[in-house]
Amino acid sequence: PKEGSIVIIGSGLIGRSWAMVFASGGFKVRLYDIVKEQVTAALQDIRKQMEELQKSGMLRGNLSSEEQISLISGFTELKLALEGAIFIQECVPENLELKLKIFSDIDRYVNDSAIISSSTSCLSPTKMFNGLRHVKNCIVAHPVNPPYYVPLVELVPHPQTEQVTVEKTYTLMKKIGQSPVKLMKETDGFVLNRLQYAVISEAWRLVQDGVISPRDVDTVMSEGLGMRYAFLGPLETAHLNAEGFKSYCERYGEGIRRVLATFGPVPTFSGEVAEKIDQAFWEEQTDKPDQLKTRREWRDACLSHLAKLKKET
Numbered sequence: 001p002k003e004g005s006i007v008i009i010g011s012g013l014i015g016r017s018w019a020m021v022f023a024s025g026g027f028k029v030r031l032y033d034i035v036k037e038q039v040t041a042a043l044q045d046i047r048k049q050m051e052e053l054q055k056s057g058m059l060r061g062n063l064s065s066e067e068q069i070s071l072i073s074g075f076t077e078l079k080l081a082l083e084g085a086i087f088i089q090e091c092v093p094e095n096l097e098l099k100l101k102i103f104s105d106i107d108r109y110v111n112d113s114a115i116i117s118s119s120t121s122c123l124s125p126t127k128m129f130n131g132l133r134h135v136k137n138c139i140v141a142h143p144v145n146p147p148y149y150v151p152l153v154e155l156v157p158h159p160q161t162e163q164v165t166v167e168k169t170y171t172l173m174k175k176i177g178q179s180p181v182k183l184m185k186e187t188d189g190f191v192l193n194r195l196q197y198a199v200i201s202e203a204w205r206l207v208q209d210g211v212i213s214p215r216d217v218d219t220v221m222s223e224g225l226g227m228r229y230a231f232l233g234p235l236e237t238a239h240l241n242a243e244g245f246k247s248y249c250e251r252y253g254e255g256i257r258r259v260l261a262t263f264g265p266v267p268t269f270s271g272e273v274a275e276k277i278d279q280a281f282w283e284e285q286t287d288k289p290d291q292l293k294t295r296r297e298w299r300d301a302c303l304s305h306l307a308k309l310k311k312e313t
């Protein structure tokens with residue numbers, strides 16, 4: 001295994017995934033949680049997941065599942081877990097008070113070169129890292145669920161984060177097979193969620209205005225836009241749809257502006273429309289209590305095949 005340890009703080013959904021991704025890259029992983037049973041359950045779950053992934057040929061990295069599992073160990077004492085840490089990935093629940101407490105504890109125990117990274121989906125680096133002794137080593141590395149199958153990681157600096165912290169985190173993410181992007185500064189929602197919210201809000205308005213059903217609006221994405229978006233972003237898509245991006249703007253800019261001007265206000269995300277969309281995605285049969293689980297497993301299988309396909313292209 002490589003020198004130094006990766007420490008994962010919080011062994012829930014995201015912590016487990018990060019542990020698996022780092023182990024697949026050959027790193028020693030220390031998985032810490034305040035709840036002992038949670039650590040035990042996480043280690044068991046990781047073993048089960050890795051064995052299944054190996055069986056289906058979808059295990060990441062060059063090591064066997066047994067070798068990867070042996071790289072991961074559980075901890076319930078923070079100070080002990082942080083010994084020899086080179087990179088810390090925080091994955092506790094999305095609650096600012098809790099994160100502040102955890103970062104002030106970590107700040108006390110780590111050495112001056114360890115990188116302290118947060119998985120937060122929407123808390124700002126400024127709010128989380130202000131005043132820490134090691135603020136120059138702090139960064140947000142926001143994964144996408146599930147990180148094992150979706151490689152994007154948004155790196156978001158605090159204004160006092162040193163460039164070397166960004167570069168080292170970027171290199172580490174590449175090394176474990178993730179696809180990092182660097183935000184130059186913080187912005188509410190980072191980038192993935194800002195794009196995602198733009199799409200969700202227009203989907204909502206189209207259902208609200210009676211233009212299309214909830215399932216059909218999703219089909220527009222999965223069978224239309226999404227086919228390209230797995231390989232190209234919206235900007236290069238435009239670039240290729242004309243003779244370059246400038247030519248696209250000249251040809252279509254006016255039409256796009258006309259349509260955009262008809263977009264409605266920010267949705268309430270409550271009431272009748274929420275009810276209608278919710279209804280549309282539950283299957284009729286009530287004898288299937290695990291509908292969400294079944295569908296999530298199907299999603300993960302699709303994503304792992306897509307990841308394989310993307311590697312081959």
Ligand code: NAD
Binds near residue numbers: 011034090098119122
């Ligand atoms: P989760 O609830 O599944 O797991 C949180 C874990 O943290 C639990 O195991 C809990 O026991 C542990 N914990 C609680 N207090 C702790 C403490 N003081 N010290 C150590 N461990 C503690 O949550 P999750 O879905 O894994 O989310 C973790 C973080 O990842 C959040 O910030 C979330 O915003 C972010 N994130 C989540 C997703 C997602 O889709 N779930 C995607 C990207 C980022």
